[in-house]
Amino acid sequence: MEYYGSIEAGGTKFVCAVADEELKIVERISIPTTTPEATLTQVDAFFGAYQLKALGVGSFGPIEVNRQSSTYGYITSTPKPGWKNVNLLGALKERYDIPIAWTTDVNAAAYGEMHLGAGKKTQSCIYLTVGTGIGGGAVVNGNVLQGFSHPEMGHISVQRYKNDGLESTCPYHDNCLEGLAAGPALEKRTGVKGQLLEIDHDVWEIEAFYLAQALMNYTLVLSPEKIILGGGVMKQTHLFPKIRESLQQQLGSYVSLPNLENYVVGCDLGDNSGTMGCLLLAKEQRGLE
Known part of the structure; x- marks a missing residue:
């Protein structure tokens, strides 16, 4: 066989x-x-x-x-x-x-989730993994998105959270999403690995702000039908409502989004x-x- x-x-x-x-x-x-x-x-x-x-x-x-x-x-x-x-x-x-x-x-994960997981019944989605690093893949009109190269969604520039003076953990960029919101940044802020942090720790508001800001940018550029979040950090499921709330606040009323509980979701395929x-x-x- x-x-x-x-x-x-x-x-x-x-x-x-x-x-x-x-x-x-x-x-x-x-x-x-x-x-x-x-x-x-x-x-x-x-x-x-x-x-x-x-x-x-x-x-x-x-x-x-x-x-x-x-x-x-x-x-x-x-x-x-x-x-x-x-x-x-x-x-x-x-x-x-x-x-x-x-x-x-991450492109492979996006493709798997769109066809077989949380993105079923759509033709476009973004998959973002948040863990030791941050990476993203996109499927547009049923096809994996790439141009002269592949997307590097974890390294987009973000505006800093108020009074956030953390030295970026990314060796290339001072203000990129990965450097300020990946697992090593969480640990650098608190001295504790993310999976061991209490769910009511103040750092989760900072984390949600950065991730929501990134999702806002992806939404404005690609308008995916669904955004799927995976990786070790996103096993902290209490982050999802914080991200959705921050995304709504940062977008304001400029773009009318689908129901956020159906728009920003976890991965079905684990x-x-x-x-x-x-x-x-x-x-x-x-x-x-």
Whole structure:
């Protein structure tokens, strides 16, 4: 029997899975991200037990998604040691003579959620993951959004919360969303990891302000039918009403939004958003080749 394969390539772990024709997951494993050689050796060991007919890859980035580029398929300027300028797609093509879909991890998650999760019955959505970093993917008219490169939604500039003097945790930007609102910023503000903070801590108002400001900007530019929030920080579900309230305040009455409880939502697929998106892209890629 032939299977579809998925690789959700993260900076901390590679999540690999195989699924049948109906995209029912047969097996799923997590492999620590070490060196490219060691990590791919373990990937090969997992897929070696299956006959694959197509593979979907959603990778941490930045990555090159422009097919006209000489570095198409590369992980480019990542700070992850050992992975800068690694031709990940090329290495996979050498191993597997099958159709391979290639995109970012968050684009894959957005695609999975739109077709199989919280974004079902829509043709456009944004998926934003808020954790160690912040990344976002968009699906517009049913297709993953990309131009000369892929979106970097976590690095948009934001106006600071009143009297917020935190030194950004992003090494590139002083006032970007990731530097002021990702998990490390929460911990830097409080000295406590986000999952251990009390739900009534004042820091959640700051967090909601920054995330709502970002959602306002995405809404004004892309007008998605739904915004889906995932990642470790968003497991603090008490944040959702705070974000919705702040979004409404910051937008004012300029744009008429859908019901906010249906517009800003959590992910339905949980930790499988990226995996299911990769599997779906693999199946579609096979149909294209």
